Amino acid sequence: MLHILNGEEMKKFFGRRGFLEGEKIIPFNEAMCAGETCETIFSEEFIKTRALTHGVSENEYRHITVEHLEEVFRQGRDHLTLWFDEDMFCQINLLTLLAWLDQIGYEGKVELCLVTQQFEPLALYSIQVTGYHSIYKQVLIYRAYPSHVLLKPLRKGIDLYFRYKDGDSELASFIKDHPDVAEERLVELMIGTFRPYGLGDVQYQQLIRNVRASN
DSSP, X not given: OEEEESSHHHHHHHHHHTTTTTSEEEEOOOOTTSSOOOSSXXXXXXXXXXXXXXXXXHHHHIIIIIGGGGGGGSTTOXXXXXXXXXXXXXXXXXXXXXXXXXXXXXXXXXXXXXXXXTOOEEEEEEEOOTTHHHHHXXXXXXXXXXXXXXXXXXXXXXXXXXXXXXXXXHHHHHHHTOTTSOHHHHHHHHHHHOGGGOOOHHHHHHHHHHHHHHO
């Protein structure tokens, strides 16, 4: 079995708790709700696009994100357990990971362990990855709402993603309603106010700058 966790922070938390000790664990280091993407996940075009989004070199992106996932191809990797939060940030990452597994034709067992924001297990789902690459393209490339999304937390994450990308979103309105609040303080307020989005300081900083620049 291989455990894939949404990011380094979850991996560090599990390590401190001794959770999954002795198991093979890798992080999925991305923030797919930010920036643009392309159809073929982890292609050269994808890596270039995502590296630009994160402000790193293509080699750095490969090292931070892609190289960990080579573990999926190790002989005998026929059972993946994915550990993701139910917020939008994690669910859009999850969608991308499922789409990639669909893209490469992964045929092993895939389970999703949904966790709380405190990384406590919440629910377990068995997943068939077929069809997720199509959903990924609809959502992240064409910005179209897919007709069939079986996973309830993913449906909610997609809903929030479209609201996040809306120029008149509640996030944008909140920023406009606090024109005199310093950026650092506004980031703190938004992290506390909009927890279902799961966004971090980097995403909020960029959003604040974009909204304020447009005004």
